[in-house]
Amino acid sequence: MARRTRPTLVRxxxxxxxxxxxxxxxxxxxxxxxxxxGVVITGVLFAAYAIxxxxxxxxxGQLFLCVGALAGLGGYTxxxxxxxxxxxxxxxxxxxxxxxxxxxxxxxxxxxxxxxxVIFTGIVTLAFSLAFQNLLLGRRDLTGGETGxxxxxxxxxxxxxxxxxxxxxxxxxxIYLVVYRAxxxxxxxxxxxxxxxxxxAAELAGVDVKRYRVIAGAVGAAMIGFxxxxxxxxxxxxxxxTFAFGNVDVRVIVMLAFGGIxxxxxxxxxAAAFTILDEWLVSFNEYYLIIYGAxxxxxxxxxxxxxxxxxxxxxxxRRRPARGTVAARDA
Amino acid sequence: MKAVxxxxxxxxxxxxxLGVGLTLVYxxxxxxxxxxxxIAVLGAIVVxxxxxxxxxxFFAALVGLAVAGVIGLLLDQTLMRxxxxxxxxxxxxxxxxxxxxxxxxxxxxxxxxxxxxxxSLRIGGDPVEIIGVxxxxxxxxxxxxxxxxxxxxxxxxxxxxxxxxxRSVIQDEEGARLCGVNPARARSLVFLLSGxxxxxxxxxxxxxxxxxxxAGIDFTTLALIxxxxxxxxSVTGAFLAGLVLGIVNTVSAFYIGTYxxxxxxxxxxxxxxxxxxxGLLGAGRT
Numbered sequence: 001m002a003r004r005t006r007p008t009l010v011r012x013x014x015x016x017x018x019x020x021x022x023x024x025x026x027x028x029x030x031x032x033x034x035x036x037x038g039v040v041i042t043g044v045l046f047a048a049y050a051i052x053x054x055x056x057x058x059x060x061g062q063l064f065l066c067v068g069a070l071a072g073l074g075g076y077t078x079x080x081x082x083x084x085x086x087x088x089x090x091x092x093x094x095x096x097x098x099x100x101x102x103x104x105x106x107x108x109x110x111x112x113x114x115x116x117x118v119i120f121t122g123i124v125t126l127a128f129s130l131a132f133q134n135l136l137l138g139r140r141d142l143t144g145g146e147t148g149x150x151x152x153x154x155x156x157x158x159x160x161x162x163x164x165x166x167x168x169x170x171x172x173x174x175i176y177l178v179v180y181r182a183x184x185x186x187x188x189x190x191x192x193x194x195x196x197x198x199x200x201a202a203e204l205a206g207v208d209v210k211r212y213r214v215i216a217g218a219v220g221a222a223m224i225g226f227x228x229x230x231x232x233x234x235x236x237x238x239x240x241x242t243f244a245f246g247n248v249d250v251r252v253i254v255m256l257a258f259g260g261i262x263x264x265x266x267x268x269x270x271a272a273a274f275t276i277l278d279e280w281l282v283s284f285n286e287y288y289l290i291i292y293g294a295x296x297x298x299x300x301x302x303x304x305x306x307x308x309x310x311x312x313x314x315x316x317x318r319r320r321p322a323r324g325t326v327a328a329r330d331a
Numbered sequence: 332m333k334a335v336x337x338x339x340x341x342x343x344x345x346x347x348x349l350g351v352g353l354t355l356v357y358x359x360x361x362x363x364x365x366x367x368x369x370i371a372v373l374g375a376i377v378v379x380x381x382x383x384x385x386x387x388x389f390f391a392a393l394v395g396l397a398v399a400g401v402i403g404l405l406l407d408q409t410l411m412r413x414x415x416x417x418x419x420x421x422x423x424x425x426x427x428x429x430x431x432x433x434x435x436x437x438x439x440x441x442x443x444x445x446x447x448x449x450x451s452l453r454i455g456g457d458p459v460e461i462i463g464v465x466x467x468x469x470x471x472x473x474x475x476x477x478x479x480x481x482x483x484x485x486x487x488x489x490x491x492x493x494x495x496x497x498r499s500v501i502q503d504e505e506g507a508r509l510c511g512v513n514p515a516r517a518r519s520l521v522f523l524l525s526g527x528x529x530x531x532x533x534x535x536x537x538x539x540x541x542x543x544x545x546a547g548i549d550f551t552t553l554a555l556i557x558x559x560x561x562x563x564x565s566v567t568g569a570f571l572a573g574l575v576l577g578i579v580n581t582v583s584a585f586y587i588g589t590y591x592x593x594x595x596x597x598x599x600x601x602x603x604x605x606x607x608x609x610g611l612l613g614a615g616r617t
Contacts, residue, residue: 022573061420068521114608117418123559124604127597138590246548250431257428289439296432302411303423317613 012185016177017267023170027163037162043275044169049248050256050267051176052223055183056104056264059192060216063122064104064113068248069132070221071228072098075238078229079151080142088303089233095227097222103128105214105223110192112210129245136240148239150314151232165234172230175233176223181264183219258299260306270306334464334576334583341470343577344477349550349571350557351484352528358501358564359521361567362414362426366406367529368550369437374399374530375542376441379450385523396530403526409521415518434547442543451541452534454475469508473535480531483568497521501564556600562610571611576600 023044030036049067056064064070078096081087085287087095099238100290107128109122136143143149181187191212232238241247251274259270277295281288349371356364364370374395381391400453410433414426456468460575488494499507500517508514532550533542557576576596583595603611 110605114605116604116608117424119357120559120604120608121564122553124601126552127556128603129603131594131597134590138594155532174364245552254428254431257424261424286443287439289435289442291439293432293435293437296435297410297429300425300428300432301410304413304421 005085012181015179016174017263018122019265020170020174027166031163034162037166039275040281041166041169043271044166044173046251046255046331047173047226047268047271048169048176048227049252050271051173051180052220054256054262054267054269055180055216055223061118061196062108062213062217063118065122065249066129066152067125067224067252068243068245070100070104070224071248072136072243073103074130074225074228075243076136076143079149079232079238083149083151093226093229093233097226101222108214108217109138110212114288129249133240137282145219148238149162150237152236168230168234171228177264192216254296258306260308261266263308266306272315311318333462335581337461337464337466337597339578339581340574341474342581345476345532346557346577347570347573348477348480348528348535349532349554350561350573351566352525353554353558354558354561354563354565355521356525359497360411360518361422362411362430363423364431364525364610365427366434366437367554368525369434370402371533371550372542372544373402373437373441375450375533375537376448376544379448380535392534395534398560399530400523400527402529403522404519404543407522438547443498445544449543450537451543454538469538471580475536476535478533486564493520518526521533552583560600560603560610562612565610565612566609568612
């Protein structure tokens with residue numbers, strides 16, 4: 001595989017280019033509608049969250065039920081710093097990202113060193129999520145409690161616009177996808193796959209399972225934290241419900257599971273599908289939740305592996321017999 | 332201090348009862364029932380509607396429990412079928428996602444049809460004095476029901492044939508099958524039981540405060556935490572964890588107060604899991 005670097009390199013990164021090109025066209029249709037731009041920005045933001053979650057859960061099987069809390073850590077740290085001390089946005093965003101990274105690595109380290117299973121990691125991180133939510137509601141002096149926090153940093157810059165933030169988030173998603181793919185193709189990617197397939201075998205083969213899990217936890221948390229910080233500064237307003245478990249984690253899990261856990265474009269496909277679905281369902285008003293629930297049930301009953309892996313295996317199956325027949329004819 | 336501890340025990344018994352229904356389903360079927368709280372609320376709303384129609388509280392409660400039990404059974408018979416065909420992580424994930432969908436559907440139905448309905452059972456009678464602390468009858472009745480249910484479950488799982496069969500499936504499904512236990516029937520029984528228990532929690536909770544249509548998610552998260560701290564699959568563990576967390580909750584609420592109480596409760600849960608990764612009385616299966 002390493003001999004023909006260029007074709008594999010193109011094949012590895014081409015999906016990202018295609019996805020970016022398609023997503024870049026979205027504002028052409030919605031640029032004059034403030035509400036619709038808000039909707040698609042949230043969609044891209046969730047794609048970014050889902051990629052971060054995919055690094056943690058998809059690559060190393062750690063069920064982090066604190067995506068919202070990590071994003072909130074990034075968002076609130078950055079927002080409070082900008083608001084209180086007048087620190088430059090870039091600096092405050094880096095501080096927020098650093099906070100999320102440290103907490104993510106710490107949670108991951110706890111889970112790994114106590115060898116907690118999927119469910120137990122889930123519950124510990126869920127406890128962290130709920131505690132963080134209570135902290136946001138409790139420390140009114142810092143966070144503004146339920147009423148939220150207004151950050152007036154972006155109004156007079158390009159961030160006050162509607163179309164620019166979209167491209168900012170799109171760039172973020174592209175960077176995250178490139179990082180994800182680069183991770184997959186590096187030594188670390190081999191380690192991730194090995195430890196996901198069979199943890200004990202990987203450990204015996206000399207893969208430092210603990211180290212790679214903590215790294216994945218830190219990298220994913222950094223992605224989520226930075227996305228949260230960027231959102232806080234472009235939107236200019238955050239409240240505890242912006243980062244609530246029910247509003248972020250549940251959606252991210254559903255999106256990723258729909259798109260395909262552990263696949264490159266799964267998070268983006270899932271985020272796009274559920275953003276469209278959400279918009280479509282708004283017109284149903286009171287039936288909204290019922291239809292939403294029914295669609296989730298139906299999707300996972302018939303597509304349990306996710307869209308992207310299902311499509312991949314379909315195309316692969318079509319390719320393989322073709323090769324087989326050629327070989328048979330040659331013989 | 333005595334009063335605080337007693338209040339903690341009252342709350343803890345409720346927590347324990349809440350955890351039991353969830354822990355059994357996970358231990359037996361490997362399904363994390365994220366619709367658990369919604370089933371509880373649905374049961375409570377059925378009770379409230381029956382009472383609005385003039386039915387005496389006791390019979391209304393029976394109807395509510397029955398409806399919730401039947402919903403549990405229906406889920407087992409229909410939606411959970413494809414889940415049972417899987418093993419390991421895909422099973423946990425699919426069960427979790429399907430139940431999440433069910434939770435949305437139940438929430439949606441309730442919020443659409445009965446947005447302002449809520450259940451609060453007022454238990455009359457004067458406060459009763461226990462070791463020098465005056466306790467409300469509502470809290471006492473709720474605790475008595477929780478204790479009685481715990482005792483019945485303990486006896487059932489220790490002595491009844493069906494109870495032993497269920498425990499054998501929790502310990503070793505293959506082994507149980509070889510001994511002639513039908514895991515599918517054990518699962519159906521546990522799903523039924525879990526639905527009834529969920530509604531029972533909602534009914535006893537309504538004796539100390541109203542249970543509203545939107546309470547489902549709070550029930551579910553609390554049940555999850557109690558079940559995991561107690562050790563998934565362990566009935567005694569769930570009650571033990573409930574008591575510990577209940578007492579931690581009221582003591583910290585009394586001495587510290589405000590939002591820190593919840594954070595201490597959650598931290599206590601997290602620390603227990605980290606110190607004993609299988610839960611207080613868990614069998615060690617994750």
